[in-house]
Amino acid sequence: xxxxxxxxxxxxxxxxxxxxxxxxGRVTAPTDAYLTEARGRYTGLAAAVVRPHSTEEMARVxxxxxxxxxxxxxxxxxxxxxxxxxxxxxxxxxxxxxEKMDRIVEVNTADNVAQVEAxxxxxxxxxKVEDHDRLFPLWLASQGSARIGGLLATNAGxxxxxxxxxARDLCLGLxxxxxxxxxxxxxxRLRKDNTGYDLRHLMIGSxxxxxxxxxxxxxxxxxxxxxxxxxxxxxGPQAAIALxxxxxxxxxxxxxxxxxxxxQGLEFLAEHLPQIAQPFAHRPEWSVLIEVGGxxxxxxxxxLETALMVGAEEGLVSDALIAQSDxxxxxxxxxxxxxxxxxxxxxxxxxxxxxxxVSAVPEFVERGGPAIAAIDPSLRINAFGHLGDGNLHxxxxxxxxxxxxEYEERRSEIKAxxxxxxxxxxxxxxxxxxxxxxxxxxxxxxxxxxxxxxxxAIKAALDPLGIMNPGALFRG
Amino acid sequence: xxxxxxxxxxxxxxxxxxxxxxxxGRVTAPTDAYLTEARGRYTGLAAAVVRPHSTEEMARVxxxxxxxxxxxxxxxxxxxxxxxxxxxxxxxxxxxxxEKMDRIVEVNTADNVAQVEAxxxxxxxxxKVEDHDRLFPLWLASQGSARIGGLLATNAGxxxxxxxxxARDLCLGLxxxxxxxxxxxxxxRLRKDNTGYDLRHLMIGSxxxxxxxxxxxxxxxxxxxxxxxxxxxxxGPQAAIALxxxxxxxxxxxxxxxxxxxxQGLEFLAEHLPQIAQPFAHRPEWSVLIEVGGxxxxxxxxxLETALMVGAEEGLVSDALIAQSDxxxxxxxxxxxxxxxxxxxxxxxxxxxxxxxVSAVPEFVERGGPAIAAIDPSLRINAFGHLGDGNLHxxxxxxxxxxxxEYEERRSEIKAxxxxxxxxxxxxxxxxxxxxxxxxxxxxxxxxxxxxxxxxAIKAALDPLGIMNPGALFRG
Numbered sequence: 001x002x003x004x005x006x007x008x009x010x011x012x013x014x015x016x017x018x019x020x021x022x023x024x025g026r027v028t029a030p031t032d033a034y035l036t037e038a039r040g041r042y043t044g045l046a047a048a049v050v051r052p053h054s055t056e057e058m059a060r061v062x063x064x065x066x067x068x069x070x071x072x073x074x075x076x077x078x079x080x081x082x083x084x085x086x087x088x089x090x091x092x093x094x095x096x097x098x099e100k101m102d103r104i105v106e107v108n109t110a111d112n113v114a115q116v117e118a119x120x121x122x123x124x125x126x127x128k129v130e131d132h133d134r135l136f137p138l139w140l141a142s143q144g145s146a147r148i149g150g151l152l153a154t155n156a157g158x159x160x161x162x163x164x165x166x167a168r169d170l171c172l173g174l175x176x177x178x179x180x181x182x183x184x185x186x187x188x189r190l191r192k193d194n195t196g197y198d199l200r201h202l203m204i205g206s207x208x209x210x211x212x213x214x215x216x217x218x219x220x221x222x223x224x225x226x227x228x229x230x231x232x233x234x235x236g237p238q239a240a241i242a243l244x245x246x247x248x249x250x251x252x253x254x255x256x257x258x259x260x261x262x263x264q265g266l267e268f269l270a271e272h273l274p275q276i277a278q279p280f281a282h283r284p285e286w287s288v289l290i291e292v293g294g295x296x297x298x299x300x301x302x303x304l305e306t307a308l309m310v311g312a313e314e315g316l317v318s319d320a321l322i323a324q325s326d327x328x329x330x331x332x333x334x335x336x337x338x339x340x341x342x343x344x345x346x347x348x349x350x351x352x353x354x355x356x357x358v359s360a361v362p363e364f365v366e367r368g369g370p371a372i373a374a375i376d377p378s379l380r381i382n383a384f385g386h387l388g389d390g391n392l393h394x395x396x397x398x399x400x401x402x403x404x405x406e407y408e409e410r411r412s413e414i415k416a417x418x419x420x421x422x423x424x425x426x427x428x429x430x431x432x433x434x435x436x437x438x439x440x441x442x443x444x445x446x447x448x449x450x451x452x453x454x455x456x457a458i459k460a461a462l463d464p465l466g467i468m469n470p471g472a473l474f475r476g
Numbered sequence: 477x478x479x480x481x482x483x484x485x486x487x488x489x490x491x492x493x494x495x496x497x498x499x500x501g502r503v504t505a506p507t508d509a510y511l512t513e514a515r516g517r518y519t520g521l522a523a524a525v526v527r528p529h530s531t532e533e534m535a536r537v538x539x540x541x542x543x544x545x546x547x548x549x550x551x552x553x554x555x556x557x558x559x560x561x562x563x564x565x566x567x568x569x570x571x572x573x574x575e576k577m578d579r580i581v582e583v584n585t586a587d588n589v590a591q592v593e594a595x596x597x598x599x600x601x602x603x604k605v606e607d608h609d610r611l612f613p614l615w616l617a618s619q620g621s622a623r624i625g626g627l628l629a630t631n632a633g634x635x636x637x638x639x640x641x642x643a644r645d646l647c648l649g650l651x652x653x654x655x656x657x658x659x660x661x662x663x664x665r666l667r668k669d670n671t672g673y674d675l676r677h678l679m680i681g682s683x684x685x686x687x688x689x690x691x692x693x694x695x696x697x698x699x700x701x702x703x704x705x706x707x708x709x710x711x712g713p714q715a716a717i718a719l720x721x722x723x724x725x726x727x728x729x730x731x732x733x734x735x736x737x738x739x740q741g742l743e744f745l746a747e748h749l750p751q752i753a754q755p756f757a758h759r760p761e762w763s764v765l766i767e768v769g770g771x772x773x774x775x776x777x778x779x780l781e782t783a784l785m786v787g788a789e790e791g792l793v794s795d796a797l798i799a800q801s802d803x804x805x806x807x808x809x810x811x812x813x814x815x816x817x818x819x820x821x822x823x824x825x826x827x828x829x830x831x832x833x834v835s836a837v838p839e840f841v842e843r844g845g846p847a848i849a850a851i852d853p854s855l856r857i858n859a860f861g862h863l864g865d866g867n868l869h870x871x872x873x874x875x876x877x878x879x880x881x882e883y884e885e886r887r888s889e890i891k892a893x894x895x896x897x898x899x900x901x902x903x904x905x906x907x908x909x910x911x912x913x914x915x916x917x918x919x920x921x922x923x924x925x926x927x928x929x930x931x932x933a934i935k936a937a938l939d940p941l942g943i944m945n946p947g948a949l950f951r952g
Binding site for chain 1: 584585586587588589630631633637638641642644645652654658659660661662664665666667668669670671672673674675677678680681682686697698700701717721724725726727728729730769770771772773774775779782831832833834835862864865866867902903904905906907908909910911915918919922923924925926927928929930931933934936937938949
């Protein structure tokens, strides 16, 4: 995809001087921590890191960059996995971090909203609203360092999307510095507002290519006070989906998580993180972690037991463990939550964050295995994730004793096979993580042409100079 | 607001001949039913009504209109209340109805989705998915004639938004004929898809000004099998909000409706629809209708009783009736659902569809009364609606024995006073109904300038000829 980012200027000394003069003390040299993504896979380019302390300062940065036509890479927690925070040039941009704007401005229990600055760290938001007996249900692995501005810019997901939706569904309002340096104050806290185009949803998920999110109004929910957790062995994805529908019939929308795990993940865990206790005596081929939560006196455990009994009667459940204490529930979650760490220790040849219609998950799994084996039968697959959303993390690993480096040449073939299959099933090659710079080719290859045309037109309309996160989403 | 709709051509005989040749039998003369909105308040302009039978035919219409630069007014159920379906000229457009594209293509219980064409009538969708034991929870007064294309184009709301969200939250994918006649096929049924800008949310609520929705994938939910309904007398909006939080603490997100009613509405009802039984012996100043629903064995009635008891102990509940049968529940709903009809029989001087932050509802009500009385102390106010969303229908009526016509000259003053107050409280002057042609001035007056600039840029980018619903949202 080409857009109008040609003709960007590098941020040279003269520009940086002007920046420093306009924002004394906010401009520093970029360190590796800013330029290299967490896993060390991409290294970015930036002439300086600017850390504004307010929306007004942010707007000043953007106006100066627009004037000089210098690219801006917005930076929040740096936890993105697709290179959205690592610019590649050729023109050298500035990196603008929201970390100094990290206040939780207000938690309002009457409106059930929190107003926060873009730099607020997710886990700190969690803690703060819990003090007010509320839940901000965006829940994901990187929550200890991810910042809300980045989470919204990438429409982050996680384990509770099934119940509460993605980041976009948890946001009532935004404040954004637009590409011309004007500020859109959309920090409303309204549940309903039908006055014109929904800029909020356009900005959310636009990965910093249309403006910089500086603040947000977040939707809070009541904290489920009565919860229940189960670990259930099932015959396969098809049975798991049928079980999900049984649990739904009994527990409605109170299902907070419905996470599928394949035995491969449990084996990686046993090998690389043996300290994590595995509840099942024999590791099942497929299992699901279920969590449900309701209000006072909701009798969740009893009702979940009933649902699982019905599931067992219908032949969907081979074995079921229901947590009898918070400690046991925590132990079940430990299994699920440590799978990514075990994966990293093994070292994947290729990771895929895919979604298909829920009903197509079984076919995806059935066809994916042979397709990968046809490339190299020694490859191992670990499929796990958010079954209720049709979203799997589908990761391909070397044979035992071999390393990812040995498969270097097969990686793009593996990706193409997985992504083609996903596309054939009406799925998405980026369910949660976004496009960033890593998946620009995929976006071009798999998107509907009319959608690409509309995206280019919107980008040109709202960022005519092409300064906002150049190279992300669109080819630089 | 000015946009690039200057230079539109009227749909003359030559253009209509070309249209008829390209789509034989699809072009007819416009009848009053298409040109006059349901309440008879606006009459529109159109040279012809075109009724395509397929997306391909729809695309052909748009291409011909683009070629000739003739305006297109998309038309679905015609139930909109803000003149979005009634063009005013000066150039005479064509009206394009989706009524012949009304199929429910598929109901898929594994994916919990229904795929429908834009002309499908809401109540028919309800019935069809109920046959599959599912719920499509968009629920509003006009559901017997409203069509899904229009409901999505205007992001319709209704009584169950508190629990399930507005139309946009109930839609997973769209098919849209864009303003250049290309077709965006975004009929995905994915719960997660982070590949580029969210065109779906941009199109939803854009009121036909960016393209014509021709199909949608709708999100279905499990049907609550265990429900409970209560009619509760409360001291006022403040107590009602506190009660909402108590009920939330007990019943989590299972609250399907939390509707506030003022005595004025009950009095109108008693006078004009005496056949509607009123459950309370003495009409309370303020009351709320509460409905909750959960899965099997959720013991909703018992838990709602407990919550209301707690509410009573906290002094929030004066009197509470809990429906003991479906018939009684229906009787409670009859009261709420007939208030608009009684209102129409009285004849409002001015209606307002407003939202404020939930916590600001009491202040809005407290300040609204004296502000209206200052204009004319004989005016009567009926405030009712979706308290959980901060969304009130705030309608102003003549004194007993007088007619709306007698207040004609005060109407714009009343509107300004109400809207200014809403704006001062951080609210929206169109919570559910949209902007259409009626509220273009309000949009300009109350919107953030950066938002208006972005809206104009998006309109120009996606509909450069200005042919899509000219005069709606933007000044013609």
